[in-house]
Amino acid sequence: xxxxxxxxxxxxxxKLSHELLDELIVPTLSGIGQRDQNDAAVLAAxxxxxxxxxxxxxxxPIFFPGGNIGDLAIxxxxxxxxxxxxxxxxxSVGLIIEEGLAVSDLRAILESMRAAARQAGVAIVTxxxxxxxxxxxxxxxxxxxxxxxxxxxxxxxxxxxxxxxKVLINGTIGDHGMAVLxxxxxxxxxxxxxxxxxxxxxxxxxxxEKLGSQLHTLRDPTRGGVATTxxxxxxxxxxxxxxxxxxxxxxxxxxxxxxxxxxxxxxxxNEGKLLAFVAPDAAELALAIMHSHAxxxxxxxxxxxxxxxxxxxxxxxxxxxxxxxxxxAGEQLPRIC
Amino acid sequence: xxxxxxxxxxxxxxKLSHELLDELIVPTLSGIGQRDQNDAAVLAAxxxxxxxxxxxxxxxPIFFPGGNIGDLAIxxxxxxxxxxxxxxxxxSVGLIIEEGLAVSDLRAILESMRAAARQAGVAIVTxxxxxxxxxxxxxxxxxxxxxxxxxxxxxxxxxxxxxxxKVLINGTIGDHGMAVLxxxxxxxxxxxxxxxxxxxxxxxxxxxEKLGSQLHTLRDPTRGGVATTxxxxxxxxxxxxxxxxxxxxxxxxxxxxxxxxxxxxxxxxNEGKLLAFVAPDAAELALAIMHSHAxxxxxxxxxxxxxxxxxxxxxxxxxxxxxxxxxxAGEQLPRIC
Numbered sequence: 001x002x003x004x005x006x007x008x009x010x011x012x013x014x015k016l017s018h019e020l021l022d023e024l025i026v027p028t029l030s031g032i033g034q035r036d037q038n039d040a041a042v043l044a045a046x047x048x049x050x051x052x053x054x055x056x057x058x059x060x061p062i063f064f065p066g067g068n069i070g071d072l073a074i075x076x077x078x079x080x081x082x083x084x085x086x087x088x089x090x091x092s093v094g095l096i097i098e099e100g101l102a103v104s105d106l107r108a109i110l111e112s113m114r115a116a117a118r119q120a121g122v123a124i125v126t127x128x129x130x131x132x133x134x135x136x137x138x139x140x141x142x143x144x145x146x147x148x149x150x151x152x153x154x155x156x157x158x159x160x161x162x163x164x165x166k167v168l169i170n171g172t173i174g175d176h177g178m179a180v181l182x183x184x185x186x187x188x189x190x191x192x193x194x195x196x197x198x199x200x201x202x203x204x205x206x207x208x209e210k211l212g213s214q215l216h217t218l219r220d221p222t223r224g225g226v227a228t229t230x231x232x233x234x235x236x237x238x239x240x241x242x243x244x245x246x247x248x249x250x251x252x253x254x255x256x257x258x259x260x261x262x263x264x265x266x267x268x269x270n271e272g273k274l275l276a277f278v279a280p281d282a283a284e285l286a287l288a289i290m291h292s293h294a295x296x297x298x299x300x301x302x303x304x305x306x307x308x309x310x311x312x313x314x315x316x317x318x319x320x321x322x323x324x325x326x327x328x329a330g331e332q333l334p335r336i337c
Numbered sequence: 338x339x340x341x342x343x344x345x346x347x348x349x350x351x352k353l354s355h356e357l358l359d360e361l362i363v364p365t366l367s368g369i370g371q372r373d374q375n376d377a378a379v380l381a382a383x384x385x386x387x388x389x390x391x392x393x394x395x396x397x398p399i400f401f402p403g404g405n406i407g408d409l410a411i412x413x414x415x416x417x418x419x420x421x422x423x424x425x426x427x428x429s430v431g432l433i434i435e436e437g438l439a440v441s442d443l444r445a446i447l448e449s450m451r452a453a454a455r456q457a458g459v460a461i462v463t464x465x466x467x468x469x470x471x472x473x474x475x476x477x478x479x480x481x482x483x484x485x486x487x488x489x490x491x492x493x494x495x496x497x498x499x500x501x502x503k504v505l506i507n508g509t510i511g512d513h514g515m516a517v518l519x520x521x522x523x524x525x526x527x528x529x530x531x532x533x534x535x536x537x538x539x540x541x542x543x544x545x546e547k548l549g550s551q552l553h554t555l556r557d558p559t560r561g562g563v564a565t566t567x568x569x570x571x572x573x574x575x576x577x578x579x580x581x582x583x584x585x586x587x588x589x590x591x592x593x594x595x596x597x598x599x600x601x602x603x604x605x606x607n608e609g610k611l612l613a614f615v616a617p618d619a620a621e622l623a624l625a626i627m628h629s630h631a632x633x634x635x636x637x638x639x640x641x642x643x644x645x646x647x648x649x650x651x652x653x654x655x656x657x658x659x660x661x662x663x664x665x666a667g668e669q670l671p672r673i674c
Contacts, residue, residue: 013560013606014665037569038494039417039556040390042487046383053377054429054482055465060473080376092391094480096433128392132672136397136475141467143431145391145482150379157375219376223350232355232374269350328351335469 006101011131020129024103028110029093029117029124041125043090043147051086051148053077058141060335062109064183066194067271069142070109072337074116075197075271076222077144082204083218083274085156086148088120093127094143099134109140120199122146152208160216161237166283167303168276170203170296171196172249173226174265176272178257180336187260191253198272203293207276210289214282220274222337227266227313227325229275230303235311243303243325246318266315267328269336277305343438348468357466361440365447366430366454366461378462380427380484388423388485390414395478397672399446401520403531404608406479407446409674411453412534412608413559414481419541420555420611422493423485425457430464431480436471446477457536459483489545497553498574503620504640505613507540507633508533509586510563511602513609515594517673524597528590535609540630544613547626551619557611559674564603564650564662566612567640572648580640580662583655603652604665606673614642 001023009016021037055076062069074091081088093113097106117124175196182193200220207215217237221229226248234241250265258265272295278286283301290296306314313325338360346353358374392413399406411428418425430450434443454461512533519530537557544552554574558566563585571578587602595602609632615623620638627633643651650662 008671009667011560011671012665012667012669014565014604014667014669015663016667017561018664037573038421040388040421040423040483040485042421042494043387043389045386049382050380050387050484051377052380052427052429052484053463054431054480056431056433056467056480058433058467058469058473084375084377084379086377090389092389092482094391094393094431094482096393096395096478126390130393130395132395132475135472136395137478138469138473141433141474141478143391143393143480143482145429145431145480146377147387147389147484148377157379223348224354228351236374267351326352327355328349330346330349330351330353332349332351334345334348 001103004103006097006099006103006131008099008131008133011129024107025110028107029114046149049150051081051084051150053080054145056141056143057337058335059180059337060138061184062139064180064195065192066179067197068109068112069140070112071116072197072271073142073144074113075199077146078120078122078199078201079220081146081148082201083220085154085208086150088122088146088148088201090125090147091117091122092145093124095129096137096141097131098137098139099131101139120201154213156215156218158217158219158233158236161233161239161277161305162216163239163305163308164280165216165277165305166280166301167241168286169300169302170274170290171298172251173270174254174258174268175251176270177268177333177336178254181333182257189253189257193253193257196270196272198295200274200295203295206289206293207286211278211282211286214279217277218274221270223269224328225267225269228327230313231325231327234313238308238311239305240307240309240312241303242306242314242316244316247300247302249298249300267332338440341440343434343436343440343468345436345468345470348466361444362447365444366451383486386487388418388421388487390417391482392417393478393480394674395672396517396674397475398521399476401517401532402529403516404534405446405449406477407449408453409534409608410479410481411450412536414483415457415459415536415538416557418483418485419538420557422491422545423487425459425483425485425538427462427484428454428459429482430461432466433474433478434468435474435476436468438476457538491550493552493555495554495556495570495573498570498576498614498642499553500576500642500645501617502553502614502642503617503638504578505623506637506639507611507627508635509588510607511591511595511605512588513607514605514670514673515591518670519594526590526594530590530594533607533609535632537611537632540632543626543630544623548615548619548623551616554614555611558607560606561665562604562606565664567650568662568664571650575645575648576642577644577646577649578640579643579651579653581653584637584639586635586637604669
């Protein structure tokens, strides 16, 4: 690259665009990217239903403890595919770059995307790069869209939660949101908080294979946190969910930071967590699968579906009360993903 | 919608996000969107190879003569799938909204997306909405990604242009770029220039069905224009392409505006045009198919592949000279798509 920073011309479609592609983007994503630059990538025919998802990432700052906007974007899309019970096969990468971004930052982010895609076993097959003038975007926005193949006949979806189901989570809550917030606000904490951003497809694969139709619903509690996600599922399935506050795994540093800032970890975003609704007979098996997986060591059963009803979520507090959980009303933590 | 403008909370994942989804986005895209809000859309199994593409749109202004950022985004992704010879089946929509965007503008844009998707016969199946604070984006950016099915065994790609091939275009060049530029700069022109933004999938379908393996390469000359796109194909196929300047269809208003501004229409973006490389015997048939289609009335044969070689494009000028065509060096027209 002749320039140390991204120029408007890198988004022109012309010579500078090709230099950016040929000298940075394609070589960095090499091995998992397609070298042949056509308007669309061509994939082999697939045997099974397809899952399709998209997410844009606007996190601020673009580097934070434990990750950056690049691996976050890969994990997020891998996880959205996994939550449909799909095996992720292909990802697209759309970059919107603010003029002036350091090429070294872009390289570091692309390298993280490569590593994240390799770890998840998914190919980055197509992409697009736009550059906007200074002040018209904020450093870098990334869209990742993804295709997965559903290699079974199960219906794993938000409307499939059933009375009696146990609700599991694969670890501590609120880590990602607090890691980004602490970094952005320059909070001085005794122990640093690190994002939980991680690809969950191999964990989901193990659960799907072992539980089969005893697995009813999967969803990753990202924006809005565990509370908002459970409320969505309660409404989609028309059930009442009861959570046990004392069962919620919370890292002490995250809990402490939340207390200082007056935030409820139930509403703070996660990027490496999933909520699983499973038949009661399968709950211990699901928990054991999670405990034996790198991304499930602190898994816990945190609640259950207690009744049919109009989409309520109740929290049984540690001191014996009951609190109704509603969706986040405003914007608690802007730009955490 | 309780607010007239988009608020940060509309991107929180919480209550306001659900209001935006339930009261504006899902109803507006209704009939072509999936109502069931899961992390990923689930599509039926498909018979054939898949095409997958992504594009982000950052055009400024977001409304321009003949279109807006919304229908442009649908057309662009439909066309990228069509250029692989695929039938578009599903599109994702990722919105990055600047806080303060008028809800009425967003509604108008979503309505254009619905109309464009309906016309192209493609479903909008999944989406994502982010909101960033004022000054951190410019009104609205849209990513559209798309999946298509390739229902034949042809290899239509940039590396398949062959010596002797005729090069066709389906109409006038430079319309989109000049329409956006004239609008943005407030140029006073005698006749208004309108974008050519259009879905080309039905035109491509007709060409593929009638020409079969006599169709070698398709590409839409968007950013960088006809010149840059032909240069890409010449390099991918390792051939020399010779263009006839006198054969290039140019709208007089576009030609006039280019002359005033010192721009070469060969480098100006199109959003409803395709370049087709076809075996010489099939050129007249391809031209007739284009002429009989609404998006090909002014189609022309504009050149041919004259030799194997190191990726050269030559322009035979109207006055008898020959000019070498290179890629756009810098940024001629920022943010035209």
